[in-house]
Structures are given as C-alpha cells and as structure tokens.
Amino acid sequence: MAKDINDLIAEKNRRLESARNDTPEAKAKQEKRGKKTARDRITMLLDTDSFAETDVLVSHRKDYPESENYVPAEAVVTGYGTIEGRLVFIFSQDFASMGGSLSEMHGRKIAKIMDMAARAGAPVIGINDSGGARIQEGVDALSGYGQVFYRNTIYSGVIPQISLVLGPSAGGAVYSPALTDFIFMVDGISNMFITGPNVIKSVTGEIVDKESLGGSKVHSSKSGVCHKRFPTEEECMESVRHLIRFLPQNYSELPPRIVGGDDPNRASMALREIVPIDPNKPYDVRNVIREISDEGEFFEIQPEFARNLVIGFMRVDGYPVGVVANQPNYLAGCLDINCSDKGSRFIRTCDAYNIPLLNIVDVPGFLPGVAQEHNGIIRHGAKLLYAFAEATTPKITVILRKAYGGAYLAMCSRDMGADHVFAWPQAHIAVMGAEGAVKLLYSDEIKKAENMDEFIAKKAAEYNENYGNPYIAAERGYVDAVINPEETRPRIAYALHMLKNKSEHRPKRKHGNIPV
Secondary structure, three states: OOOOHHHHHHHHHHHHHHOOOOOOOHHHHHOOOOOOHHHHHHHHHHOOOOEOOOOOOOOOOOOOOOOOOOOOOHEEEEEEEEEEEEEEEEEEEEEOHHOOEEHHHHHOOOOOOHHHOOOOOOOOEEEEEEOOOHHHOHHHHHHHHHHHHHHHOOOOOOOOEEEEEEOOHHHHHHHHHHOOEEEEEEEEOEEEEEOOOHHHHHHHOOOOOOHHHHHHHHHOOOOOOOOOEEEOOHHHHHHHHHOOOOOOOOOOOOOOOOOOOOOOOOOOOOHHHHOOOOOOOOOOOEEEEEEOOOOHHEEEOOOOOOOOEEEEEEEOEEEEEEEEEEOOOOOOHHHHHHHHHHHHHHHHHHHHHHOOEEEEEEEOOEEOHHHHHHHHHHHHHHHHHHHHOOOOOOEEEEEEEEEEEHHHOOOOOOHHHEEEEOOOOOOEEEOHHHHHHHHHOHHHHHHHOOOHHHHHHHHHHHHHHHHHOHHHHOOOOOOOEOOOHHHHHHHHHHHHHHHOOOOOOOOOOOOOOOOO
C-alpha cells in the first residue's frame, strides 16, 4: 500500500523525535550529575523560540567494530538563533547520548556550524560536555577533532568564539576551548585536563581528584585557562548574554554602541579620594574603573588570575571599551609573568574586534625575583609590548600615579602607539622610583654620609621635586594633557569620539612573530 503525505510526515516526525533525545531518561541522567540537558542549555542561552536546529538527522557510519547502532543526533545539537536579536551560531554536546563522545560526524557537525558562522559573520558559542573521542572510531574520531581545531584557528579574530565548559573536557578535547576567545566554567560540574587523575597516578604517582586537577577554581585562579566561573549554569548563560553586548558580530564591524542615561560629561570628584596621593598607599583600581564607566558597569575578565592586572569591558558614552589596569592592591601593581600573559591576550582580543583600549597606569615596574627571571619574565613581558604595539584599535592611556621604567612603556606609552595619553597631577613618570634612583646616582656620597637614611630621604625629596611629576613628559609631548582626576571620564569620552574613525596601516607581511 502506497504511503500518503501524512504517513511520510509521521515517519519524519518519528525520526526527529528519536534524534532529539529529549526523554525523561536523558534528563534524569544529566540531573543526576547536577547538569542541564544539551537542548535545555540552548533554550536558556538564546532568545525565546529563536533556535533553528541543523543536521539533527546526521548519523555515523555503521562500519566500525563495536559501534553503536544509533546515537541520537551524533551526541551534539547544532544550529543558530539570536541573543537580544543578534544572530549567533551554537553547538551543544549531549552527554546523555553516549557520553557526548566526539565521532567523525560529530566533529563534522561542529565544523559545519563554524563554517556557517564564518560565512554569516556571526559569533559561535560552543557548549562542551563530552567524555572525549569515540574510541570505536579510532583515527576517524581524531579527524573530527582536527576539523574543529583547524576552524578554531582560521576563524580566530574573524568571528568571536566563546566556549562554555559544562562537564568534562579531557585529553585533546581541551584544545578547542583553549583556541577560542573566552572560556566560561561552572563550579562542581566543569573539568578540563590533558591527562586525568588515573593516568597521572600511574605515571607520576601523584594522587589528585578531578576537581583539584582541573576544576573551575583551579583554572580560574591558578592556570588562567578559564576567563570566568559561576555557581550555576543559569548565571553562566546570563553572563554570556552580557558579554555578547560588548562584542561586534565579526572583525569587520564595530562593537555596538548602547547609549544610556549617564552624562558623558559627568565629573567624578570621588576620584580625588579613591586614589591616594602617597604613591605607596594601595587602593582598588576597580573603583576608579566604575567611576569612569557608564552607570558604574564593569564586566571583569579573569578576576581571580594574575590579580595585579585588572582587565574587562566597560562603556563610556555608550562605546564599548576594553580596560587594562594595574592593581595596586595586589603585588603593588607590578607586572609579572602571569599578568603579562593575561594582558597581552586580552589586548589582542580587543584589537581583533575593534574594541578601543583604555589603559589605566599605576605601575612601579616589573616584579623582581629569581623565579620571575628563570621562568621567562623577559619573554612574557615582551608579549605586552608586542600586543600594544601591534594593536591598531584606538588606545587611550591614563597615568594615575607611578609609571616607571620599562613598565611605563609596557602599559602603552605614547611611543608604544597610544593615541591619547592623559596624566593626573600626582603622576610620577620616570626611569625608576626616587629612592632607587638616588641609590644609583649618589652611591659614593651615601657611603660617606654621616646619616645614610637622612641623606637618601633628602635626595629622594629633591628627585621627586624635579622628576616626580608629569610635567617633563608633558613638555616633551609624551603626555597630551595633565588633567584633574574628575575630568577623566569626559576626556575619555571626547577621545573616543575623536578616534571612532581611526585608520592605521602597517607594513605588509604574512604575520608577526609574538614571543609566545
């Protein structure tokens, strides 16, 4: 008996229902692990009813030994939708379907959605929750990973790529998130590591659990792999939606300007109190950032890692701005290996997506020490210099207090490509601090002095009187204007308007060679 259209539609619906794996059993599996399902996560992240699924009926080849007869949707949900009306592409691995294992066709589905995102010029968001490569497929599964890694790389700086690690991500699987622009994790359910606890124990004898080895706290505070961590999946999704507001759709667009009710000419007298005149007194630079930003908004990135440098996004007069700020509250704001890596990566991300950079400077120098030298502070510190010099996005530098030596340059001085440099009246711009300079300049006199401490203090006071100010730098044109603290926000707003059509061309080359 011939089938009619109703029979054909019924068959299609049956196949789709089976592929969606949206069953009570699948939900129960994830709930038992404290996790949401792949499809629930997409629903949480995207605008209501905006998701259009692709490749739901894709299936693996059946010629592998011990292969499963059927894996719903090949253990990954792919498609596109909107966040606050803006197009995004997405994939979400389904751990409830064969552990979210990545097969050849699983990898191809992700690669295809990435290609679609690149052609459409829209961000791609990956929700990672996988037990790793599907062992039954051998090298074909590895091919699936290779296709994804390749696209992570060639689309880097072309479209924003955001990774959510909401389950295990082990072995080679960690490299796809690592190649993207941002990685978010959730406490208690997220793990990332190259080799798991069992392998480590068998090879090195070290005993460690998954959370201590590669949990969200470890990667947020120690390794710097994770950009932000959250207590719940819901908070993670909301933060991704927040992040998207600061990013353009692709490299050829400007980030969205969202003008609110905060007057760009607003003066903040509080800045006079937040930053002490005494260069040795600490303060929290995030309070400065919030005073400058529209309505006090600041979306901090990597808040727990390399805390001597603060990075993140804010708005001034509606313009998205990437902030790079020294933090006197931690290690006196010195630059070190970790903060150099943190800052240079963020600078290049902002430059790739045309986000202006605001550099807030209060830096005594690079952190001294044998460990820093032996672990490559020269190489790592050079990354900051390279990143700032390479960046062609608008760059505005504000020197609050200290700006000494190589660290002054590494925080984007005029000579390193800053488009506008402001300094507060209490700014000290010099090769080094007064006491260090005096000990070098007057070493012989200090040895002969009756009271060495008194002599050093006197000469240091003279040094500060002559050099501990912003005016010599202003006389040479290294500083464009010495401004009152309360003028900072209006001057930045004016500079952003002036620089919004900035165009800068560099010598033709294949690519530079950053000191990685």
